[in-house]
Amino acid sequence: MHELKELRSQINNIDQELVKLIEMRLDIAIKIAKYKKRYNIKITDQSREAKVLEQNISYLNNKDYASIISEITKDIITFSKEVQGNVNNN
Numbered sequence: 001m002h003e004l005k006e007l008r009s010q011i012n013n014i015d016q017e018l019v020k021l022i023e024m025r026l027d028i029a030i031k032i033a034k035y036k037k038r039y040n041i042k043i044t045d046q047s048r049e050a051k052v053l054e055q056n057i058s059y060l061n062n063k064d065y066a067s068i069i070s071e072i073t074k075d076i077i078t079f080s081k082e083v084q085g086n087v088n089n090n
């Protein structure tokens with residue numbers, strides 16, 4: 001029981017970091033959307049998305065998680081584009 005509590009505490013700390021980082025990533029995605037709006041550039045950039053996917057998989061120590069990281073990255077990009085779609089240029 002003590003061990004479970006300790007492990008859950010580790011998960012809580014990791015989740016806190018993840019949320020902080022996801023929030024930072026979304027804030028940057030909004031900045032990119034504003035830049036793209038200003039210069040009339042399309043939000044979706046397939047080659048950049050492929051690069052992000054490839055990079056994120058390369059960061060893994062355990063390649064058994066490759067398909068999980070691939071799915072999570074695709075979801076992150078989807079939500080990134082969702083917030084980017086709500087951006088006004090101000």
Ligand SMILES: O=C(O)C(=O)C[C@]1(C(=O)O)C=C[C@@H](O)C=C1
Pocket residue numbers: 029032033043044045046048049052076077080081
């Ligand atoms: O890098 C960009 O150009 C972005 O707009 C960010 C981002 C991403 O979330 O990584 C989102 C949409 C694009 O299709 C590519 C990448």
